[in-house]
Amino acid sequence: MEVPxxxxxxxxxxxxxxxxxxxxxxxxxxxxxxxxxxxxxxxGNLRHDIFAKTYAITGTVLGVLGYITGxxxxxxxxxxxxxxxxxxxxKEPKLIGAAIAILIYAAYxxxxxxxxxxxxxxxVSAVYNIFAFAMLFPSIWxxxxxxxxxxxxxxxxxxxxxxxxxxxxxxxxxVVFYPAVIGWSLLAVWITTLKIRIELLRDKDLISK
Amino acid sequence: xxxxxxxxxxxxAAVAILCMxxxxxxxxxxMADTFRSNGKIYVVVAVCLTILIGLFIYVTxxxxxxxxxxxxxxxxx
Numbered sequence: 033m034e035v036p037x038x039x040x041x042x043x044x045x046x047x048x049x050x051x052x053x054x055x056x057x058x059x060x061x062x063x064x065x066x067x068x069x070x071x072x073x074x075x076g077n078l079r080h081d082i083f084a085k086t087y088a089i090t091g092t093v094l095g096v097l098g099y100i101t102g103x104x105x106x107x108x109x110x111x112x113x114x115x116x117x118x119x120x121x122x123k124e125p126k127l128i129g130a131a132i133a134i135l136i137y138a139a140y141x142x143x144x145x146x147x148x149x150x151x152x153x154x155x156v157s158a159v160y161n162i163f164a165f166a167m168l169f170p171s172i173w174x175x176x177x178x179x180x181x182x183x184x185x186x187x188x189x190x191x192x193x194x195x196x197x198x199x200x201x202x203x204x205x206x207v208v209f210y211p212a213v214i215g216w217s218l219l220a221v222w223i224t225t226l227k228i229r230i231e232l233l234r235d236k237d238l239i240s241k
Numbered sequence: 242x243x244x245x246x247x248x249x250x251x252x253x254a255a256v257a258i259l260c261m262x263x264x265x266x267x268x269x270x271x272m273a274d275t276f277r278s279n280g281k282i283y284v285v286v287a288v289c290l291t292i293l294i295g296l297f298i299y300v301t302x303x304x305x306x307x308x309x310x311x312x313x314x315x316x317x318x
Contacts, residue, residue: 042280047288054292090299097295101288108276108284223300230307 034204047105049208053216054098055130059168060217061091061224062137066165069158078239081154082231084161085144090224092137094216099130110182126176126183133171136164150238 035045068084071077103122110121143160147153176183232239276283 043282044284046282046285050285050288050292093295093299097292100295101291104287104291105284108281219296223296223303227303230303230310234310 036204041109044105044109045205047101048205049212050216051098051101051105052209053213054094054101056213057217057220058091058094058098061087061094061220062165062168064221065091065161069161069165072154072158076151078150078154078235079232081158082235082239083228084158086224086227086231088137088140088161088164090220090227092134092141094220095130095134095137099127099134102127102130106182121182124181124183125179126172126181129171129175133168136167136171140164 035043065084065087068080068087072080072084103118106121106127107118111118140157140160144153144157147156276287
């Protein structure tokens, strides 16, 4: 596929199909997890709790992968001065926000692990999951758009939305990018459903149909 | 001081200035390591491999969980 020829980025613009798709997939899975947490609170069905937990786990895996791939990408495009190192580059509002979001979800799993009573665990962690989802918005959607950053989407880079505004992303990239988002998200959902089926089989005596 | 020594000095100075200019021109910021060659395509390869390895590790943990469950089921029967 033909891609736009850009300075500094060069061929790495193709990372759009991988790095950005990880974050899209993460966001989709976290939305699903959020919905199942609400459904658990309204129904009290432990099935919904397992769904919420598993979607949050896969979402976090995608988030970690998105963070690692972003660090690799930044190492070869943002580090342009020889006095700079990856460590000095990673102090970015966008990256710190993403790290906070991932750590909040990591705390969700720690919280789950600290309960022995199943119903109490499900109820408290469902409430926490809703708060964790709410914290995503300031940490990865709002703050990175308010402060200057090297990442696309910051005020300095003259675009509103990271890699999504029509000034940022070329129509040639969109042809591959949107199917890639759907594909990676479906792959993540498929792995999650496999995990859910294992958990449902294991706990089949405890869960009412 | 004769004219030949003056021309020698001027030509020496010219050579020195030229050397300096050339050294500036060669002072490139981007290093010529593997990852920056071929339009940085290897960065894309590294990113792609990271995702594949990450998903592979995740699915492997899933596989181990399933195997443990199968073993427990066999023990129960």
